[in-house]
Amino acid sequence: AQTVTQSQPEMSVQEAETVTLSCTYDTSESDYYLFWYKQPPSRQMILVIRQEAYKQQNATENRFSVNFQKAAKSFSLKISDSQLGDAAMYFCVNAGGTSYGKLTFGQGTILTVHP
Amino acid sequence: NAGVMQNPRHLVRRRGQEARLRCSPMKGHSHVYWYRQLPEEGLKFMVYLQKENIIDESGMPKERFSAEFPKEGPSILRIQQVVRGDSAAYFCASSAGTVTYEQYFGPGTRLTVT
Numbered sequence: 001a002q003t004v005t006q007s008q009p010e011m012s013v014q015e016a017e018t019v020t021l022s023c024t025y026d027t028s029e030s031d032y033y034l035f036w037y038k039q040p041p042s043r044q045m046i047l048v049i050r051q052e053a054y055k056q057q058n059a060t061e062n063r064f065s066v067n068f069q070k071a072a073k074s075f076s077l078k079i080s081d082s083q084l085g086d087a088a089m090y091f092c093v094n095a096g097g098t099s100y101g102k103l104t105f106g107q108g109t110i111l112t113v114h115p
Numbered sequence: 116n117a118g119v120m121q122n123p124r125h126l127v128r129r130r131g132q133e134a135r136l137r138c139s140p141m142k143g144h145s146h147v148y149w150y151r152q153l154p155e156e157g158l159k160f161m162v163y164l165q166k167e168n169i170i171d172e173s174g175m176p177k178e179r180f181s182a183e184f185p186k187e188g189p190s191i192l193r194i195q196q197v198v199r200g201d202s203a204a205y206f207c208a209s210s211a212g213t214v215t216y217e218q219y220f221g222p223g224t225r226l227t228v229t
Contacts, residue, residue, distance in 0.1 A: 004157075035217075043204060045158075045220035090159055101148060101171055103208075103218060105157030 002027045002094050006106035014114050015081045020067075021077045022108050023092030030094025034068065035103075036077045040088040051075065053096070081110075087113045117142065119221035120189075127227045132199070134194040136224045137216050140209030147190040148218060149182060152204040164190060197228045 011024075013019035025034065026093045036048040047062050051059045059065050067076045079086055092106040120139040128134050140147050145166055150158040151155075163171040164184040175182065184190040194201055204225050208218035 001147075037220075042222070043225075044222050045206060045208075047151075047217065047219075050217065099161040101146065101172070102160045103148070103150070103158070104160070105150075108157050 002029070002032075002096075003058040004092050004094050004104050004106035006092050006109050008109045009107070010110045010112070012106070013079070014115060015082055015084060017082055018078060018080045019082055019111065021079075021090050021092075021111070023075045023077070023106055025046060025073050025075060025092070025094045025106075027073075028092060031098050034066075034075045035093040035095070036064070036066070037091045037093055037105075038086075038088045039091065039108075040085075045091075048090070049077065050093040082113050084113050084115060087111055119207055119219055121207050121224050122220035123224060124222060125225050125227070127229060128197050129198050130198060134197050134226055136192040136194075136205050136207075136226070138192070138207030138209075138221060139158065140190070140207075141219055142227045144211050144219075145154040146212065147184050148208045148210075149192050150206045151188075151224070152206060154203075158206060159208055161192075162170035177198055194226075197226075199228050202228045 005024045032053045034051045038046045038048050049059050049061045049064050063080045065078045088112050089108045091108050094104045139164045147164045149161040160174040162175050162182045169224045180227050181193045204223045205224045207221045208217045
């Protein structure tokens with residue numbers, strides 16, 4: 001079974017500053033993917049960034065980057081130059097192996113951005 | 116290219132009634148997934164379907180819930196004899212395949228049982 005744990009229920013950041021959201025996961029699969037999804041007040045789920053477990057290089061997407069520590073089963077999200085539009089619930093998500101098709105979500109972290 | 120469509124966006128049902136939630140995947144996508152989100156929680160997987168086949172229903176409650184994805188038309192999540200505990204947001208996602216596991220989500224249907 002796969003589990004995803006987000007230990008920060010809420011985080012806040014000043015506009016233009018940097019914030020890091022934490023995530024740990026557990027899986028017995030050797031081939032898997034990790035994602036960060038964002039859910040703004042509209043409730044629409046938006047894919048922020050993805051990481052293939054077999055790739056050592058950390059994924060980046062513009063202001064968003066991850067720190068993937070495979071041995072520690074850690075997958076944190078760094079948001080640089082935070083913007084008001086980044087305010088949302090962020091979910092760390094795991095998928096892969098024999099449970100293909102099934103995404104496993106963490107509990108979520110609510111990010112508040114202060115102007 | 117239209118995204119994943121779900122309707123209705125909001126659905127109110129009295130206890131004991133049936134709820135039907137519809138999902139049209141993105142064009143070219145043949146894999147559909149249903150998730151449920153209770154207040155203040157993450158999404159929980161319910162079922163994974165391909166056209167005319169249920170691939171994985173390990174997250175579906177054993178009773179009252181069913182899902183289908185017919186050859187023609189949208190995927191349907193059906194909840195019979197709804198109870199207050201069924202009140203939640205139900206999200207549908209679709210993908211072109213399972214290799215990359217990337218799923219695109221619809222806006223969700225918020226079901227309220229009174």
